[in-house]
Structure formats: C-alpha cells, structure tokens
Amino acid sequence: MPSRAAFRQIDALVAKNCPFDFIEAPLWDGEGAAYSRRSRTPLIIRLQTPGFQSAGILTKKPNRAVERLERKSLARATLIMTISRSVGDLVAGHYGVDRSKIRLAPLGIPLSPVDGPLFEAASHRLLYVGRLEQRKGTQELIEALPSMLIQDPLLTVDIVGKDTGQAPGGGSYEDYCWRLVPAKLRERVKFHGFVSEKLLEDFYRSCDVFVAPSRYESFGLIYLEAMRYGKPVIGTRAGGIPEIVDNTVGRLVDVNKPDQISQAVIDLMKKPSQRRELGAAGFKLVRQRFTMEEMIRRSLEIYAEAIDLAHAGRR
Numbered sequence: 001m002p003s004r005a006a007f008r009q010i011d012a013l014v015a016k017n018c019p020f021d022f023i024e025a026p027l028w029d030g031e032g033a034a035y036s037r038r039s040r041t042p043l044i045i046r047l048q049t050p051g052f053q054s055a056g057i058l059t060k061k062p063n064r065a066v067e068r069l070e071r072k073s074l075a076r077a078t079l080i081m082t083i084s085r086s087v088g089d090l091v092a093g094h095y096g097v098d099r100s101k102i103r104l105a106p107l108g109i110p111l112s113p114v115d116g117p118l119f120e121a122a123s124h125r126l127l128y129v130g131r132l133e134q135r136k137g138t139q140e141l142i143e144a145l146p147s148m149l150i151q152d153p154l155l156t157v158d159i160v161g162k163d164t165g166q167a168p169g170g171g172s173y174e175d176y177c178w179r180l181v182p183a184k185l186r187e188r189v190k191f192h193g194f195v196s197e198k199l200l201e202d203f204y205r206s207c208d209v210f211v212a213p214s215r216y217e218s219f220g221l222i223y224l225e226a227m228r229y230g231k232p233v234i235g236t237r238a239g240g241i242p243e244i245v246d247n248t249v250g251r252l253v254d255v256n257k258p259d260q261i262s263q264a265v266i267d268l269m270k271k272p273s274q275r276r277e278l279g280a281a282g283f284k285l286v287r288q289r290f291t292m293e294e295m296i297r298r299s300l301e302i303y304a305e306a307i308d309l310a311h312a313g314r315r
Contacts, residue, residue, distance in 0.1 A: 022078075022306050027091065030069025035076050042078035042306035047087050049218040049239075052094060054135065071095050078306045081105045081299070084240025087218040103302045108295030109224050109286065117230020117283040118205055121272040124154040126265055127207035129200065129222055130214070132173040133164040137213030137236065137255070142177045144258035148265045149185045155269060160203055162194045204229045208275060209268050213253065213261050220244045224290050227282030232275050234264045244290075249282035
C-alpha cells in the first residue's frame, strides 16, 4: 500500500537523525495503519467524513478491508483530531475508539475582502454551491424548485458545481431539473458548472440566500463561505452542520425534505429585515470562531499535547 512506503521513508529519515515532532495522517483509507508501533513519534489522526458513512448515504456496501485499516490506524493514534463533535462521535461509536483521545479542532477559512455584510433588500437570488450528487442533496433541491419558483415570481436560482451524473435513473441533474420544472419557469434557473474562484466569489457576493441541503457533512465549510459575505444560509440537521448553522444565522431543515427547503427559502425571501439580521450574525460568527488563525491555534495546541504525551511515554 502507498502509505506503507511513505512510512518506510519516514523511518529512514528518522534513522538519519532527522526526527519528527509528530506525524499526522487522515483517517480516510486507514493510511495511519502503516505506522510502526515501535516508533516514539506521536501519531495524530485527523477525522473527516469516514468511508462507511459515505457508503451508507449512497446505499453501497462498506469496504471491510478499509475499515480494518481505519480501525488499526485509530488504535495506533496518540490523539485523534475531529473537525466536528458529530464526526468524532460517529467514528468513536463505529470503531469503539477511546473517546479520551479525541480533540475538537474545527476548520477555518480566510476572511472575506469585504468590511461588512453584503445586503440587497429587493433582490431574490438563491445560490447553491457544491458537486451535483446525492450526498449534497442536489435531488431534493431540484424537487423543491417548482414550488418555490411558483410562490416567489421574483426568485432566481444559481446552481454552481460539477454534475456527477447521479440523478435518479442516471444522467445529469440539469436534465433531471428540466424534467421537473415547468418550461415557463426554467429561465429562472441557471446551471453554471464548475467555476473559477473569482467567479465563485462573485456568486457569493450577489446571492441573497445560500442553500446546501446535504444528506451529510462532517463539518460544513460551504456554509462558512457564504456566511463570510453576510449571507443567511439554509442547511440540514445532518452531521456537523448544526454545529455551524442554527436559527441565529439561517435555517435548518430535515434531510430529504424538499417541501421544507422550499418553505425555508420562501420565508427568508419574504423577510428582507430578517435576512439582514441573520446575515450579519453569520458574518460575525465566522470572524469570531472560524478563522484560519483560530484553526491554526487549536491545531498547534493539539500537536503540543501529543508531543507531551509521547515524552511522558504515553503515545
């Protein structure tokens, strides 16, 4: 396995008097399982969406060989970093992890280049950003479109992200959308595909509400990206999303509920003063809790703790 070769190279570097303070590896694919138990260097495993969770959402059988490697990787870890409490609990329950080894380290993002929340009372522009696939809730969003477009004659929808061809029955989600949305409403829905960072920034700036009805997110970085421009966000009660999104910065809906998505969008579009309030709260939250600096500070704390544990002979 490639990770075993990588760890052999690490051991060779250490043998040449180039010791590392710690080694960090992702849980994904169990790469940390190749780490030697004889090593005195602390091993830190960082958690994101585990493979068994992704397989479950897509109704696929989990890869048992990979799960064995992930279990071994977690057992060998000095500390385990999780980007949300939700994914930490999920992995601990599935693999029987010693919870005393788990440390929370949320992700952070660069601050936006704007001085304050961007707001336009008269606009009714909805934005979705993400791959067009089952896990991101693309199907539920498209199923909600006819209702919201009929209820709000001013509403326009921008859908940004690469199509994966996972629409019901196969094929593209754009084709699936045109099968569901009446012809007279289609001109108000635009599929933009994958776009550059600059163009994506323009979409965030110009939208009025952001929606991402994911079936699962281990954290939910996409919501922070919209909130840093002062946009109210609509997410789902799934995974780590409620640790970022609540009624102070947007709305939460249940998974796989197109009617709730539609209602949340319509409610926010009807209430510009509420959009302004929610957007301002989200803008403030990002700057207080989810900056790159805060993510680095917390990661360094965990690295230092792992090193201290190794020095104390408790790796």
